[in-house]
Amino acid sequence: MAASKQDYVNRIIASRFEHLLSGLPALSLEGAKGVGKTTLAKRYAKSIFRMDDETVSTLVVGTPEIIKESAHPVLLDEWQAAPSIWNTVRHFVDENMEPGQYLLTGSSAPKKAKLHSGAGRIVRLKMRPFSLQERGLAPSLLSLGALLEDDADIKSQAVEVPQQAYVKEILCSGFPGVRQVASEYHREILDRYIDTIIEKDFSELGFEVRYPETLRAWMKAYAAAEGSTTSYESIMNAATPGQDKKPAKATTMVYREALEALCIIDSVKPWLAEGNLYRNLAKAPKHYLADPALSARLLGVTEDKLLQGERVQILGAQTKTLIGRLFEGLVAQSLKVYAGALGLPLCHIRTTRGDHEVDFVIEKGNTLIALEVKFSPKIEERDGVHLDWLERNLPGKRVIKIVVYSGKYLVRQEQDKTIFVPAACLGV
Known part of the structure; x- marks a missing residue:
C-alpha cells in the first residue's frame, strides 16, 4: 500500500x-x-x-x-x-x-x-528504493543479520500476504514519491521517469543520445533480461530486430555506462568461490534495473496481464515466467537494501553450463546465506535442489539455505534445515 x-x-x-x-x-x-x-x-x-x-x-x-x-x-x-x-x-x-x-x-x-x-x-x-520490509506488508520475522550471527530464533508462523499484493508492489515501485499518489497515476509517473532518463539525464551527464528510440528499445530489451545473465550482445540484438546494421558496441557501452552512472542499472555480481568450485562458475552479472516497476513499464505489462500469465518475450534462460522474474527483481531489490545495511555485497551463483544456480548469496566470514526465489505459494521438495548442491560443494562453510516465496508460512524443514520464508517477512 x-x-x-x-x-x-x-x-x-x-x-x-x-x-x-x-x-x-x-x-x-x-x-x-x-x-x-x-x-x-x-x-x-x-x-x-x-x-x-x-x-x-x-x-x-x-x-x-x-x-x-x-x-x-x-x-x-x-x-x-x-x-x-x-x-x-x-x-x-x-x-x-x-x-x-x-x-x-x-x-x-x-x-x-x-x-x-x-x-x-x-x-x-x-541508497535504493523501498525494500519490502520498509513497505510494511507484514512483520519482519526472519533477520538476515541474526542468521549471520547464528542468533536467529525461527518459529513456524503464518502471515496473510496474497500473491496479488506482491504484484501490486512490483508495479507501484519503491520510489517514495510514486507511492504517495493514488495507484491510478503510477503508470504516468513511471513513464515520465523513464522519459526523463532518455531525454534529460543522459545529456546532463555529457552523453550524446543520437537515437532516443534506440536507447528506449535497448532499455526495454534490458528489462526483458531481468534476472538473467544474458549477454549484452543478445540484449542489443533483441533491441534491434530485423536491422542489418546494428549499433556499434561502443554505443551500447555508452548506454551501460550512463545507466550505471545514473544507478538505473543495478546488477548483481557473481560470487567467486575458491578451489574447484571456482573453475565451474560463470562470471557474468545478473541483470536488474533499479526497480522492477521500471522493467514492468518498459515491457508494458499490467496487473491483469501478470496475474493472467500473458506471455511477454523475455531473454535468457526460460526457467521462470515474467512474473517470476519480476518477483525475483522485487526480492533482489530488498536484499540489496538489507545486505547494504549490513555492509555486505549481494552476489549470485551460476555454473558455466547452467546446470546449477543459486539466485542470491550473502557471505560473512565462514557463513554463507544462500537464497532461492520463487513466485509460487507452495512448498515443494525440489525447491532446495540447488541449495543442497551448493552446501555439498562448500563443506568448510556454514551454509544457511533459504527459499523466498509468495506463500504464507515461515517454516524450517526438519530433514535438511531449509528455511521457507514469505518475501514480505524477510528483513535485515
Whole structure:
C-alpha cells in the first residue's frame, strides 16, 4: 500500500549512514533519482546548500570557504550540478579529518568533469528504493543479520500476504514519491521517469543520445533480461530486430555506462568461490534495473496481464515466467537494501553450463546465506535442489539455505534445515 504524504518511513540504510557519519569526515549518498537521498540527508544536516540552484552553486563555487565555516554536517544536495565542489570537499578533508563534516547527495558527475576519486576522504554509500520490509506488508520475522550471527530464533508462523499484493508492489515501485499518489497515476509517473532518463539525464551527464528510440528499445530489451545473465550482445540484438546494421558496441557501452552512472542499472555480481568450485562458475552479472516497476513499464505489462500469465518475450534462460522474474527483481531489490545495511555485497551463483544456480548469496566470514526465489505459494521438495548442491560443494562453510516465496508460512524443514520464508517477512 502506498504511504500517505504525512508518513515518513524510517530507512533501513539510515543505521549504516549514521555509523559512517559518526566516524568519517565526508559521506556521499548515491542512488537513482527519487529514492529519498535528500530526505534522509536533511534529517542529519545542520547546513544545506542546494547546488542545483544556480545562485547557490555560484556562491559556493566562488567562495568555497562558506561550507567550511557553516555548521556541520553540511549537506551539498545535487552536488553533480557543480562537480568541482567534490574536489573542494576533498581538499577541505585533507586539512581536517574530523568526522561528520560533509554530506553529498546526487548521482554521478558529468563524464567530462575531472574529479579525484576521493578514496579515503569521501566514502560512497548507495541508497535504493523501498525494500519490502520498509513497505510494511507484514512483520519482519526472519533477520538476515541474526542468521549471520547464528542468533536467529525461527518459529513456524503464518502471515496473510496474497500473491496479488506482491504484484501490486512490483508495479507501484519503491520510489517514495510514486507511492504517495493514488495507484491510478503510477503508470504516468513511471513513464515520465523513464522519459526523463532518455531525454534529460543522459545529456546532463555529457552523453550524446543520437537515437532516443534506440536507447528506449535497448532499455526495454534490458528489462526483458531481468534476472538473467544474458549477454549484452543478445540484449542489443533483441533491441534491434530485423536491422542489418546494428549499433556499434561502443554505443551500447555508452548506454551501460550512463545507466550505471545514473544507478538505473543495478546488477548483481557473481560470487567467486575458491578451489574447484571456482573453475565451474560463470562470471557474468545478473541483470536488474533499479526497480522492477521500471522493467514492468518498459515491457508494458499490467496487473491483469501478470496475474493472467500473458506471455511477454523475455531473454535468457526460460526457467521462470515474467512474473517470476519480476518477483525475483522485487526480492533482489530488498536484499540489496538489507545486505547494504549490513555492509555486505549481494552476489549470485551460476555454473558455466547452467546446470546449477543459486539466485542470491550473502557471505560473512565462514557463513554463507544462500537464497532461492520463487513466485509460487507452495512448498515443494525440489525447491532446495540447488541449495543442497551448493552446501555439498562448500563443506568448510556454514551454509544457511533459504527459499523466498509468495506463500504464507515461515517454516524450517526438519530433514535438511531449509528455511521457507514469505518475501514480505524477510528483513535485515
